[in-house]
Amino acid sequence: MNQMREIEKKIESGIRLNDADALFLFESPDLLRIGALADRVNREKNQDRIFYNINRHINPTNICALSCKFCAFSRKPGEEGAYAYEIDEMVEKARTAVNQGATELHMVGGLHPRWPFKRYLDMISTMHQEFPAVHLKAFTAVELDWMARRERRTLGEILQDLKNAGLGSLPGGGAEIFHPEIRDVICDTKVSAEQWIDTHRLAHSMGLRSNCTMLYGHIERYEHRVDHMRRLRELQDETGGFNVFIPLAFQPYQNDMGIGRYTFGFDDLKTIAVARLYLDNFTNIKSYWVMLGQDIAQLGLSFGANDFDGTVTEEKISRMAGGRAGMVMSRSDLEHLILRAGRTPVERDTLYRPIDLEKSLARAAEMRASAGDASPLMLPVARARKLSFATTSNTVQLNVDDPANIDWKHLLTTCEQMAAMPCPDGPRQIILAGLTATSRLMESASIPIENGFADLAKAGVRRLIETAADDATDPSLHLIHKAAHRADMPTSGRVELRAFTNQAHAGEPAASRIDWNAFQKQLNRVSQAMRPLGMTAISLEASRDGVISAGEYLDAIQRLRSAAGEQAEIVTSILSHVPTLAPAMGLGNDGSQHPVQKLVPLLADFGADDLGLIDPAMIKVNRLVEDIRSAGIAAAGGWPSDHSDANPSLDLRHKPDDRN
């Protein structure tokens, strides 16, 4: 029996996975199978319910005595950007949040070299007096150790005082990666793994529950992640005191790690899924939108996570390290994102108890009725993965959408000239966009259609693609495809994914819904007509009118793949989707790595073969190739079906993940 099957059997029989199993899962390219398994386990534990909470982060100071290598947040006293809030200021920030329904204040910060323990104690007691009903989750094991050392008191005494003053639980920060091989490099002056674990054990023994985290996606290897999770699982066996496991995706900027790249979506989802499967004694796994971006976090709900975190409001730690997600989400944003993933949002308190389950369920039902229902993302069966793309340096796309301004002769000469222009990346490809418009040009020049296509081929045109101006319901479009095919000119079809916003929810972008009925109609054409018409590729485009989430886009690829069959090339032009997808993900472009690149390997997992036309001015091609390759996917430059023409420097063979 192969190892994946053995792992599935273990999960089915409730047998705990060992470290070798977890390592195997991390190393496996079969993300979708692992995700489906994790989703099943999650549903068994948590049904389709996804927790969120209404909370407020307050980072009391960024002045810190330590200098962890990955940290962009900390400053030395007097350094530009250093700040330290007065307790009154914190109370005012908290008051606004509490008035908006916050049930939790999350307070963590730097190790201030001059703050005595009393300052921390006053912080807690003042907050508790002002907001007695609000849960105070504050101070990492690292801060607690700092307080104890400065005060020359035991951790037990410090924790007891804080608890008496109103501390409710501990957050999970400071864990980073426990293994000394990594810990000694990224945060050598921080508490050791053993101290972190001991502090949480002590807190649990005193009746304080806590969270735990793992900072991944930097220099650690998979075995370090497994070692980290094993230590957490052992403590959870012993005390049962952890509420949740939170994988924290490394944010790469303004720190000393010199990494300069965000984590990949497939690695984020894999980490969530492996955590769900390996940490069998945890009920809750978080998909933390602040670090992942809303879209990947939303996808995480289909890969084993049951918690989306909260409204947050002022998040400095990831933001200062290049975090591209916004800092705040409203209750309704959170609910819509969860509903759009086909799940039921349930508001929780800090200790993972539903605040009012009946109310949450009723609210979800009401929102479903008015905003429209969404079905959960079904993960497809894994398939052979490959991705190709063309670049604007070897491919020119000519749009023939306004025949009034061009004549046939002019078009042929332009194509010939373009094809003859020197091109650094091998023979230049010419793509002609607009089938109906092209055939009109032939008509007005009295050129029989098949001769016209033969002339275009001679002039260097390699492919004809549909545009929005081509009416797929018009039977004459089908005749044009057939004629092109008879002249050996490949053609591509086009389908469009559209979102609309229910009027009752206008202004809440997360409330858009995909028009799946309209999409299905287009797919019917694909499944019935694609091959008879001679179309060899089909391009999936996202309309810019509404917000389309990454999950919905992947779902569309999957549906398109089943309609088109395995032979067709599916082209997902990530460049033309950037305006739609990137803002939906709450991501901006920092110029080094396009946010949509986070999705690249996932596109192939769901059934895409081609990324369309890439402009190297917008996307670094070498980086893109590296991304594809590091996911173990064969990559090639060139147009669909023309891989033989690929620039050899881009022609990468299947390679196992060599990033780690």
Ligand code: V47
């Ligand atoms: O310990 C620092 C991480 C943590 C970076 O318990 C970074 O509910 C990514 O622990 N890229 C603090 N991460 C945040 C934290 C947390 C967050 C949300 C909820 C909870 C909870 C806890 O932030 C630090 C460190 O691991 N961090 N720098 C960075 N560049």
Ligand code: SF4
């Ligand atoms: Fe200080 Fe925490 Fe940043 Fe380390 S991670 S430098 S302890 S603020």
